[in-house]
Amino acid sequence: xxxxxxxxxxxxxxxxxxxxxxxxxxxxxxxxxxxxxxxxxxxxxxxxxxxxxxxxxxxxxxxxxxxxxxxxxxxxxxxxxxxxxxxxxxxxxxxxxxxxxxxxxxxxxxxxxxxxxxxxxxxxxxxxxxxxxxxxxxxxxxxxxxxxxxxxxxxxxxxxxxxxxxxxxxxxxxxxxxxxxxxxxxxxxxxxxxxxxxxxxxxxxxxxxxxxxxxxxxxxxxxxxxxxxxxxxxxxxxxxxxxxxxxxxxxxxxxxxxxxxxxxxxxxxxxxxxxxxxxxxxxxxxxxxxxxxxxxxxxxxxxxxxxxxxxxxxxxxxxxxxxxxxxxxxxxxxxxxxxxxxxxxxxxxxxxxxxxxxxxxxxxxxxxxxxxxxxxxxxxxxxxxxxxxxxxxxxxxxxxxxxxxxxxxxxxxxxxxxxxxxxxxxxxxxxxxxxxxxxxxxxxxxxxxxxxxxxxxxxxxxxxxxxxxxxxxxxxxxxxxxxxxxxxxxxxxxxxxxxxxxxxxxxxxxxxx
Numbered sequence: 001x002x003x004x005x006x007x008x009x010x011x012x013x014x015x016x017x018x019x020x021x022x023x024x025x026x027x028x029x030x031x032x033x034x035x036x037x038x039x040x041x042x043x044x045x046x047x048x049x050x051x052x053x054x055x056x057x058x059x060x061x062x063x064x065x066x067x068x069x070x071x072x073x074x075x076x077x078x079x080x081x082x083x084x085x086x087x088x089x090x091x092x093x094x095x096x097x098x099x100x101x102x103x104x105x106x107x108x109x110x111x112x113x114x115x116x117x118x119x120x121x122x123x124x125x126x127x128x129x130x131x132x133x134x135x136x137x138x139x140x141x142x143x144x145x146x147x148x149x150x151x152x153x154x155x156x157x158x159x160x161x162x163x164x165x166x167x168x169x170x171x172x173x174x175x176x177x178x179x180x181x182x183x184x185x186x187x188x189x190x191x192x193x194x195x196x197x198x199x200x201x202x203x204x205x206x207x208x209x210x211x212x213x214x215x216x217x218x219x220x221x222x223x224x225x226x227x228x229x230x231x232x233x234x235x236x237x238x239x240x241x242x243x244x245x246x247x248x249x250x251x252x253x254x255x256x257x258x259x260x261x262x263x264x265x266x267x268x269x270x271x272x273x274x275x276x277x278x279x280x281x282x283x284x285x286x287x288x289x290x291x292x293x294x295x296x297x298x299x300x301x302x303x304x305x306x307x308x309x310x311x312x313x314x315x316x317x318x319x320x321x322x323x324x325x326x327x328x329x330x331x332x333x334x335x336x337x338x339x340x341x342x343x344x345x346x347x348x349x350x351x352x353x354x355x356x357x358x359x360x361x362x363x364x365x366x367x368x369x370x371x372x373x374x375x376x377x378x379x380x381x382x383x384x385x386x387x388x389x390x391x392x393x394x395x396x397x398x399x400x401x402x403x404x405x406x407x408x409x410x411x412x413x414x415x416x417x418x419x420x421x422x423x424x425x426x427x428x429x430x431x432x433x434x435x436x437x438x439x440x441x442x443x444x445x446x447x448x449x450x451x452x453x454x455x456x457x458x459x460x461x462x463x464x465x466x467x468x469x470x471x472x473x474x475x476x477x478x479x480x481x482x483x484x485x486x487x488x489x490x491x492x493x494x495x496x497x498x499x500x501x502x503x504x505x506x507x508x509x510x511x512x513x
Contacts, residue, residue, distance in 0.1 A: 026344055026481045031472075033062075033340035034397065037313065038332040038472050045331060046317020047218055047365040047372075048082060048286035055313050059291045059362050062343055067350040068293035071359055071381050078290040080375045082365065083283035084218040085115060090281040094235065096124075096245035097273050105241040107194065107213050108277075109234045111369050112227030114219055115279035122150040122185055124273040126250050128257075128266040129157055130175040133435070134507040144268040147183030150275050152246065154254065155191035158262055166208045167436040169508075173208075173231065177440050180232040181510040186275065187234040190254060194238040209236055211466060215316055218286075218368040220375065228374035230440040230511070233277075249273040288314075290372045291362035292381060293346070299355035299497065306382045307494045308359045309345060310373070310443045311338035311393045312366030316466060326468040333470050335366070337397030337480060338457070345488045354495035356388065363443050366394075373443035377450065388500050389413060390447040390454040391491055399459040399479035402427035403486070406438050406456040408448070408509060412501040413455040413490070420489040426482040439509065449511040453501040457487060 036042075036058065042051035060076035070076045092108055094101045127140045130153025138158065157170035168174050176187040193206045202210060220228060227233075239254035247253045249271040252260070291313070297303030315331025330336075339362060346360055359382055365371025377384075389410075396403060403421070405428060407414040414430060421428030431438065439445055444454040459479075464470040494501075 023481060026484055027477045029347070030340040030344055030480055030484065031475070031477050033343055034332055034336040034475055035472050037336035037339060038330040040328050040330065044317040044329040045313065045315045046216065047314045047368050048084065048288045049317055052288060052314055052364055056289055056291050056362075056364070059313060059339070059343065063291070063293040063346055063360065066347045068295055068346055068360065071292035071294040076291055076293055078292050078376065078379070078381070079287055080220065080289065081222075082218050082220055082286050082288055082371060084216050084286055085281040085283045086216040087213060090115070090279060093278040093280070094276070096241075096275045097249070099245045101237065101241055101245070106235055106237045107209050109209065109212055110217050110279060111229070111231050111233050112219055112223070113217070113233045113279065114221070115281050115283060119276055119278035120185070121274055121276040122148070124188070124246075124249070124271045124275055125149050125151045125268060126271050127151050127153045127268040128261055129153060129170070130178070131157055131170055132178040132508065133169050140266060140268055141178060141182060142268070144270065146179060148185055150186035150188055151179040151184045152188040152190065152250070152271070154257055154261065155189065155193065156258065156261065164204050165436070166205045167438065167441070168433070169435050169437060171205055172234070172236065174437060176232060176234050177230045177437060178510070180227055180230045181512050183512065184232060186277065187232055188275065189234060189236045190239060190242045191236060192239050192254070194236060208466075214319055218365060218371060220371060223374075227369065229370040229445065231369070246271070246273060288364040288372070290364060290376055293360045295349065295354065295358040297355050297357040297495070298353050302355045302497055303357050304386055305356045306359050306387050307356055307491055308361060308382075308387055308390045308447070309342050309491060310361045310363060310390060311335055311342040312363045312372065312443055313339045314364045314367055314372075316367050329466070329468055329470065330472070331470055332472045332475055333397040334395045334465065335393070337475060338393030338395060341393045341396055341480065341484045341487060344484050345491055348488050349491060349495065352492060352495065354492070355497040356495050358491065358495055366443055370443060370445060373446040377446035384450045384452060387447065387452050389494050390444050390452055391487060392442055392444040392454065392456040393487065394442050394456060395458050396483050397459065397475040397480050398462055399426070399476050399483060401479060402429055403483050404429050404431055404458050406431045406442070406444070406458065407454065408434070408439055409504040409506050410453040410455060410501055413453055416493060417455060417486060417490055420486045424482050424485040424489070426479065426486060428486060437508070448503070448509070451503045451505065453503040455490070457483060
């Protein structure tokens with residue numbers, strides 16, 4: 001082999017080594033971040049908690065090391081006050097039409113509720129199934145004003161339910177959304193599934209409701225009890241509670257309505273009934289923060305425009321369990337994986353000399369009701385009108401060779417992501433479950449409600465979702481590296497001056513006034 005060939009081979013070899021080394025470096029750094037954030041020592045990164053504060057300090061210093069500037073004046077932290085209360089130290093008293101409910105008859109989820117404002121009393125509206133799905137020409141809220149009222153809906157739909165689904169518009173969470181966005185103050189959900197015997201495994205929906213009821217709730221004092229996400233305080237009751245307190249006012253028992261609703265043209269109506277809720281507890285004062293950093297653009301005509309990268313770094317914390325059981329919600333996938341992805345993108349783009357400016361917001365309190373992103377939206381660090389796009393990562397660690405993107409009303413961003421996926425060897429697909437309305441449950445919600453184009457990267461829902469079993473050993477690091485490649489290319493594209501995408505709000509995406 002002559003000397004020139006030897007030199008060329010050496011150069012090519014070095015290039016291959018560099019490529020492999022770079023790919024391996026991404027995996028190793030992402031794994032290191034996830035292992036740190038999801039370690040038991042951080043106790044599940046609950047909001048607020050010492051573990052969350054440690055995570056925030058870690059992220060701020062990693063961004064500092066990468067060359068990103070503090071985005072909140074001279075600080076990497078956007079700190080906010082909150083109050084929290086735990087179920088085990090809370091006394092509930094709930095009555096409908098003056099009839100007290102037995103604790104065995106209900107589960108209460110006080111999303112966004114300020115217990116210091118209780119007792120509260122609301123008039124009731126009966127909404128039948130309580131479904132809003134314009135793509136199916138269904139609107140059970142037509143012609144009724146629910147603002148400032150509580151809304152009662154029954155389990156079910158005019159079609160068969162998927163028992164494994166918990167988020168769709170025909171399930172409790174989805175029904176609660178369309179109470180909240182219309183100004184309703186409390187959602188009452190009636191389901192016979194709450195009567196399952198203790199030895200029987202709960203349905204996916206009831207299991208989700210009961211699991212959430214174990215977790216401390218937090219709220220922002222400055223919101224005065226207004227929900228920071230599109231889910232209001234929710235009460236799930238069994239049929240016997242409905243029959244004792246509401247059958248007369250509603251015009252039938254739960255069984256009567258179960259028979260008639262599927263074939264009945266139903267119109268929601270106000271009931272001659274009310275509900276009173278009292279929450280007795282001593283909220284704990286606390287603080288949490290978003291971690292914020294910026295990378296100023298270099299183009300004088302574009303540097304005042306922003307691409308905002310987000311991921312929530314909190315999770316569900318921990319609760320007491322019997323000896324030998326795991327009570328720490330480590331949240332390796334949800335959302336140490338998304339946090340690690342955004343952090344790695346920050347490292348890559350630090351020296352890119354982008355034309356537009358970039359802002360990173362690592363949010364806290366997402367699991368408590370999008371608290372951190374709500375705070376950011378009220379106290380935004382850059383003008384909303386100047387934000388070109390929001391790129392969010394939430395649960396991107398369990399890929400089987402593909403990643404799903406929520407980008408409702410943002411087809412331009414999605415098409416770019418699909419193309420970059422082809423280039424990087426991972427399949428990028430649209431959200432496979434549009435009926436789940438996932439935009440209401442991720443931090444991108446507080447951008448989309450302001451009509452800012454967004455794309456939310458997620459991999460798969462799995463049995464470990466919101467369970468202590470969401471551990472680091474289940475993360476697919478090689479696939480995560482490819483997802484990071486796609487997100488990085490997307491951020492670089494818009495950062496380098498790619499055309500501004502347009503947000504076209506779909507008919508079902510309603511937001512509070």
